[in-house]
Amino acid sequence: MIIEIKKINKYYINGENKLHALKDIDFGIKKGEFVAIMGSSGSGKSTMMNILGCLDNEFEGEYILDEISVGKVNESEICKIRNKKIGFVFQSFNLLPKLTTRENVELPLVYAGVHKEERKRRAVEVLEKVGLGKRLEHKPNELSGGQRQRVAIARALINNPAIILADEPTGNLDSVSEDEIMKLFQELNEQGKTIVVVSHEPEIAKYCKRILTFKDGKIISDGAV
Numbered sequence: 001m002i003i004e005i006k007k008i009n010k011y012y013i014n015g016e017n018k019l020h021a022l023k024d025i026d027f028g029i030k031k032g033e034f035v036a037i038m039g040s041s042g043s044g045k046s047t048m049m050n051i052l053g054c055l056d057n058e059f060e061g062e063y064i065l066d067e068i069s070v071g072k073v074n075e076s077e078i079c080k081i082r083n084k085k086i087g088f089v090f091q092s093f094n095l096l097p098k099l100t101t102r103e104n105v106e107l108p109l110v111y112a113g114v115h116k117e118e119r120k121r122r123a124v125e126v127l128e129k130v131g132l133g134k135r136l137e138h139k140p141n142e143l144s145g146g147q148r149q150r151v152a153i154a155r156a157l158i159n160n161p162a163i164i165l166a167d168e169p170t171g172n173l174d175s176v177s178e179d180e181i182m183k184l185f186q187e188l189n190e191q192g193k194t195i196v197v198v199s200h201e202p203e204i205a206k207y208c209k210r211i212l213t214f215k216d217g218k219i220i221s222d223g224a225v
Contacts, residue, residue, distance in 0.1 A: 001064070002162055002194050003029040003052065008061035010047055010217075021047045022059070023217040029163075029196065034189040036205055037198045039214035046167075048214065049198040053165050054082045066162040083108060087156030087164045091171035093148045095140040101127060102136045105155045112159070126154040130184060146177030153184060157193075164188070164195045170204065182207040 010022035022044050029035055039045040050056040051063060054070055057078060063070045066085055070078070088094075095104045105123040114122075127133055130150040140148055149169060156164050166185070170178035186207055189195050197204060205211050205225060213221040 001028040002031045002033075002066055003027075003196075004062070004064040005051075006062040006064070008048075008051065008059055008063065010044075010051070010056075010059045021217050022051075025061070025219060027212060027219065027222060029194065031162075031194055032189070032192055034185070034195045034207075034209045035197070036208040036211045037196060037214065038200065038202075038205065038211055040200055042216075043214040044217040045198050045200070045214045047217075049165065049167055052163075052196060053086055053088060053167075054078050083111060084159055085162040087159065087161040089149070089152050089156050089164065089166040089169045091168040093140070093145075093152045093172070095148060095151060097140050100137045100139060101132060101143070101151050104140070104151055105158055108155065108159050122158055123154070126157045127151070129157070130154045144177065145173050146180050149173065149177070149181050150184065153181070153188075157188070162194065164193055166195065166197045168199055168201075169197060170199070170201065178203075 005025055005027050008022050008025040012019040012021055025048065037045050037048060051059055057071060065081065068081060070081065073081070102120065102123045105127060106119040109119040109122065124133070124136060127136060130153050132147060132150050132154065135143065135147065143151065170181055173181060182204065185195055185197065197208060208225055210224055212219055
């Protein structure tokens with residue numbers, strides 16, 4: 001298992017109100033799986049994504065990522081885990097507008113202290129993998145929405161993470177670009193990447209191999225597509 005979630009409970013406290021957002025969540029994800037976490041607004045899927053992404057470490061239960069028990073390490077170690085083990089892809093792309101495609105992709109390696117020439121070599125390699133080898137020096141505003149999301153995916157791949165975690169990755173795309181991005185995820189999965197997509201869009205499910213459906217803080221179904 002690359003991910004093990006054991007009896008996770010998550011509460012939000014607002015004054016005297018206590019919201020039970022996740023209720024005894026149990027599941028595992030094997031290396032090389034392509035999993036969709038689905039559910040409507042308020043189902044708990046976004047809360048689960050924050051925990052999987054090590055963005056929220058205040059929960060009951062245990063989360064093991066690539067043999068590391070996330071709740072037992074300090075904040076500086078959590079930051080290292082996020083940078084090394086998780087490749088994030090967001091709905092809003094999160095690209096820096098003044099940087100080129102290549103420079104945006106290099107950013108995780110800058111934070112990791114990788115030498116400039118090595119950063120460039122690896123960035124070119126992953127951009128070619130996602131079909132943007134001829135867009136290395138373009139700025140984000142010179143790219144289509146689908147191309148910008150490809151840049152974000154290349155950036156997520158640059159550190160060779162244990163998992164790719166994609167939060168509503170097609171939310172800002174038209175149907176053609178959505179199909180291209182989800183097929184790219186399928187290709188990456190066929191190459192051995194472990195991918196977790198969080199989405200409320202039912203059409204995303206057809207691209208994945210397994211669906212976890214959340215409702216009212218619980219998993220109501222877990223099965224192969």
